[in-house]
Amino acid sequence: MQKKLCLAAALIAASLFSPGLRAQTTMESSYENWPSYQGDDLELKVDNSGTHFALWSPKAEAVKVNIYATDRNTAPVRTLTMTRDKDGLWRASVPEKLYGKFYTFNVTVNGRELAETPGVWAKAAGTNGMRAAVIDLDTTDPEGWDKDHGPKIDNITDAVIYEMHHRDFSGHPSSGIVHKGKFLALTEPETKSPEGLKTGIGHLNELGVTHVHILPSYDYNSVDEENLQIPQYNWGYDPFNYNLPEGSYSTDPANPSARIKEMKEMIKALHDAGIGVVMDVVYNHTANNDDSNFSLTAPGYYYRHRADGSYSDASGCGNETASEREQMRNFIVNSVKYWADEYHIDGFRFDLMAIHDTETMNRVAEELKKINPSIFVYGEGWTAGDSPLPVERRALKENVSKMKGIAVFSDDIRDAIKGHYSNAADRGFATGKPGNEETVKIGIVASTAHPQVDYSKGNNSKFAYAAAPTQIINYVSCHDDLTLTDKLAKSMTGSTEADRQRAARLAQTIVFTSQGTPFMFAGEEVFRDKKGVHNSYKSPDSINAIDWSLKSRNAEQFGYYRNLIKLRREHPAFRMTTAEDIARNIVFDKVKVPNVVSYTIRNNANGDEWREIKLIFNGADTPYTASVPKGTWTVIARDGQLDPDGLDTVKGGKLEVAPVSALILAR
Numbered sequence: 200m201q202k203k204l205c206l207a208a209a210l211i212a213a214s215l216f217s218p219g220l221r222a223q224t225t226m227e228s229s230y231e232n233w234p235s236y237q238g239d240d241l242e243l244k245v246d247n248s249g250t251h252f253a254l255w256s257p258k259a260e261a262v263k264v265n266i267y268a269t270d271r272n273t274a275p276v277r278t279l280t281m282t283r284d285k286d287g288l289w290r291a292s293v294p295e296k297l298y299g300k301f302y303t304f305n306v307t308v309n310g311r312e313l314a315e316t317p318g319v320w321a322k323a324a325g326t327n328g329m330r331a332a333v334i335d336l337d338t339t340d341p342e343g344w345d346k347d348h349g350p351k352i353d354n355i356t357d358a359v360i361y362e363m364h365h366r367d368f369s370g371h372p373s374s375g376i377v378h379k380g381k382f383l384a385l386t387e388p389e390t391k392s393p394e395g396l397k398t399g400i401g402h403l404n405e406l407g408v409t410h411v412h413i414l415p416s417y418d419y420n421s422v423d424e425e426n427l428q429i430p431q432y433n434w435g436y437d438p439f440n441y442n443l444p445e446g447s448y449s450t451d452p453a454n455p456s457a458r459i460k461e462m463k464e465m466i467k468a469l470h471d472a473g474i475g476v477v478m479d480v481v482y483n484h485t486a487n488n489d490d491s492n493f494s495l496t497a498p499g500y501y502y503r504h505r506a507d508g509s510y511s512d513a514s515g516c517g518n519e520t521a522s523e524r525e526q527m528r529n530f531i532v533n534s535v536k537y538w539a540d541e542y543h544i545d546g547f548r549f550d551l552m553a554i555h556d557t558e559t560m561n562r563v564a565e566e567l568k569k570i571n572p573s574i575f576v577y578g579e580g581w582t583a584g585d586s587p588l589p590v591e592r593r594a595l596k597e598n599v600s601k602m603k604g605i606a607v608f609s610d611d612i613r614d615a616i617k618g619h620y621s622n623a624a625d626r627g628f629a630t631g632k633p634g635n636e637e638t639v640k641i642g643i644v645a646s647t648a649h650p651q652v653d654y655s656k657g658n659n660s661k662f663a664y665a666a667a668p669t670q671i672i673n674y675v676s677c678h679d680d681l682t683l684t685d686k687l688a689k690s691m692t693g694s695t696e697a698d699r700q701r702a703a704r705l706a707q708t709i710v711f712t713s714q715g716t717p718f719m720f721a722g723e724e725v726f727r728d729k730k731g732v733h734n735s736y737k738s739p740d741s742i743n744a745i746d747w748s749l750k751s752r753n754a755e756q757f758g759y760y761r762n763l764i765k766l767r768r769e770h771p772a773f774r775m776t777t778a779e780d781i782a783r784n785i786v787f788d789k790v791k792v793p794n795v796v797s798y799t800i801r802n803n804a805n806g807d808e809w810r811e812i813k814l815i816f817n818g819a820d821t822p823y824t825a826s827v828p829k830g831t832w833t834v835i836a837r838d839g840q841l842d843p844d845g846l847d848t849v850k851g852g853k854l855e856v857a858p859v860s861a862l863i864l865a866r
């Protein structure tokens with residue numbers, strides 16, 4: 200999904216591209232011939248022989264390094280002239296260890312010296328990331344870091360993913376958290392809402408999610424780190440320095456070690472609580488065009504262009520990167536490897552992943568699995584605009600079967616359950632709109648081939664695009680677009696809040712019992728809203744921050760979500776790993792009325808203790824009478840209540856499924 204921030208930038212970019220860039224188009228094909236460099240010592244390395252700089256810029260005519268004593272507002276204390284080396288590198292060294300110093304590069308091309316840049320591989324920086332910093336990364340490791348690791352999981356389908364923004368999660372006064380909107384918020388134990396209920400990390404454990412997915416936490420452009428006394432909110436889909444954390448989430452952006460140390464402390468605290476950390480990564484575009492760190496180090500190379508020389512714009516943000524070129528591919532692969540190694544990151548979510556090519560994504564998955572087999576990768580299997588990259592090479596949802604070890608978001612199940620994302624008034628299966636039944640079934644089988652699912656009736660995709668359920672992320676809302684709460688309010692005209700909470704329960708019950716991996720937006724478990732704002736990328740905290748008093752007010756809703764997650768985690772039948780298992784173990788019932796989907800998971804699927812699980816979803820406003828096979832069943836969910844240990848037992852036969860509810864039976 201796209202951030203409107205970027206669309207404005209795109210219009211400006213289209214009108215302002217420079218003649219210099221136009222001249223480079225003739226080079227578009229020759230970019231493929233530029234030398235590449237695979238080493239991990241790019242830009243800065245400190246060892247016993249001194250401090251070594253190495254910038255990749257094959258077409259530069261000269262490169263210099265500026266050394267500074269402070270992170271801003273001072274003249275260089277020293278300038279080094281770099282020397283051309285092989286593989287497109289420029290090198291300079293000094294015999295001292297320059298710890299505590301800052302540096303930038305100036306590259307000269309076509310007789311013109313470009314503006315200063317911290318480079319593309321800065322691993323530490325000062326305020327606003329303008330000057331890279333020389334620090335000893337070992338000194339940023341928290342106590343016990345060498346033994347730190349995230350949860351071990353066999354398959355992504357064992358994960359329950361919780362998507363959060365730092366300020367949403369801890370920014371509201373009701374969070375009871377000291378370090379509001381900071382990395383350190385997720386290190387504070389025993390924090391409470393005004394009503395005495397758990398917030399912060401304790402809340403996550405109580406809810407039972409396995410992984411948090413943090414919105415962009417690399418150094419992004421939009422928040423001015425020099426003026427944090429002014430509240431500033433941004434989602435952060437505007438990358439500046441890819442390989443170091445965002446300064447505004449630290450307690451001291453001017454101290455290059457603080458953001459690194461504090462982010463590691465956050466990760467360690469989550470790991471200690473048994474929770475993994477997924478990072479949202481945005482390699483598909485940069486915040487700036489000609490002024491980006493890519494453009495200031497190797498102009499032209501890292502981006503795709505149109506025939507007229509302007510930046511192509513599949514991101515809707517004014518540019519798109521060129522993952523098919525060797526050095527850009529190396530950059531993406533080495534960058535995620537760095538986050539996995541240095542920060543112990545457990546998963547990556549690729550923004551607008553289809554701007555990247557499938558070969559790059561396959562390399563990403565392969566290399567990460569070598570570091571830690573529990574790491575998983577998923578992304579948005581679409582672009583925000585057209586791209587020069589041929590469709591068959593794009594890491595699209597429809598191409599996911601070519602990408603082993605990569606999962607994509609299912610917009611199929613999302614829109615089928617709640618109604619179309621871009622039309623606020625549109626309803627879906629869970630809110631009484633007929634015609635979405637087959638797409639809900641597509642969601643249940645995780646877009647894999649199933650003999651009883653007719654893909655020609657699918658709303659979005661017309662074929663079984665996933666080779667396995669491990670390739671699908673199921674969700675009904677995320678940071679983009681209306682929250683589920685707001686979507687229900689805008690589409691269920693004349694409804695009460697109780698009606699809408701009931702619909703939310705049905706919607707999430709479908710998501711969490713479907714094959715694939717469930718994903719939820721932070722705060723939906725307490726029925727948070729965003730006051731109807733769909734694109735809240737820079738809305739104030741008053742729109743975005745979760746009011747934790749809702750946890751008390753909507754205690755039953757929270758209890759339902761917690762039980763739903765428990766149900767999924769206790770029962771492998773909801774977490775099958777192959778398309779064959781799904782086709783063999785899931786049997787749909789013939790249903791003659793709209794807004795009902797009924798199916799059975801049989802054969803102690805995936806080693807489940809339950810031989811058979813019967814699930815009937817009724818999205819209509821009238822009761823549905825189901826025929827359930829004779830015998831004794833444990834009632835797991837009924838009429839808006841859910842308990843994995845059983846609510847009751849019933850005999851089979853004719854059973855009523857209340858309007859807008861799920862009936863789940865097991866034996």
Ligand code: CA
Pocket residue numbers: 327328418419420421422424439445446447
């Ligand atoms: Ca920043």
